[in-house]
Amino acid sequence: MVNFYISPLVLKATDKYLKRGGKRSLESLVLWAGRRTQNGDYCVVTCYFPSQHHFPAYVEVEEWAMREVLSQLYLRKQILVAQIHTHPPGITSPSETDRLRVSIHREGFIHIIVPNYGLIPLESLLHCSVYEYETGERWRPLSAGEIKERFIIDDHEVDVKRCRV
Numbered sequence: 001m002v003n004f005y006i007s008p009l010v011l012k013a014t015d016k017y018l019k020r021g022g023k024r025s026l027e028s029l030v031l032w033a034g035r036r037t038q039n040g041d042y043c044v045v046t047c048y049f050p051s052q053h054h055f056p057a058y059v060e061v062e063e064w065a066m067r068e069v070l071s072q073l074y075l076r077k078q079i080l081v082a083q084i085h086t087h088p089p090g091i092t093s094p095s096e097t098d099r100l101r102v103s104i105h106r107e108g109f110i111h112i113i114v115p116n117y118g119l120i121p122l123e124s125l126l127h128c129s130v131y132e133y134e135t136g137e138r139w140r141p142l143s144a145g146e147i148k149e150r151f152i153i154d155d156h157e158v159d160v161k162r163c164r165v
């Protein structure tokens with residue numbers, strides 16, 4: 001099973017950004033990127049805040065803003081690992097638009113929905129809905145146990161070391 005090592009700095013910056021929109025009851029989106037280790041795990045070492053339009057029921061990233069992130073990834077030799085966005089209170093499953101307009105459709109890509117506009121503790125991802133993209137255009141929901149086991153909030157230096165491949 002592939003694991004995800006997430007820098008606490010990334011989690012902290014993500015939390016701050018999501019809450020900024022959340023305080024105005026608006027959705028926000030963050031992209032996580034990093035590298036893959038020799039054994040196939042992912043290290044999330046960077047987060048991107050693409051230019052976006054925030055709305056109460058959706059968030060929109062225009063194509064040019066997405067392309068800007070992709071060129072940054074290319075320069076830094078990183079890959080996109082996950083997409084995180086907030087939802088209004090009570091809506092925890094991905095909308096039809098979420099399913100179709102996800103950043104990339106690659107096996108193993110992670111889609112995280114943070115409830116209550118991100119106004120929750122984000123020290124772990126246990127309050128979030130986490131989906132993994134599988135072949136056959138399927139978003140598989142991860143159980144709480146699986147989230148706990150596979151998403152490891154790890155010290156930044158350890159992440160970097162693990163990423164040296």
Ligand SMILES: [Zn+2]
Nearest residue numbers: 087094095098
């Ligand atoms: Zn959504």
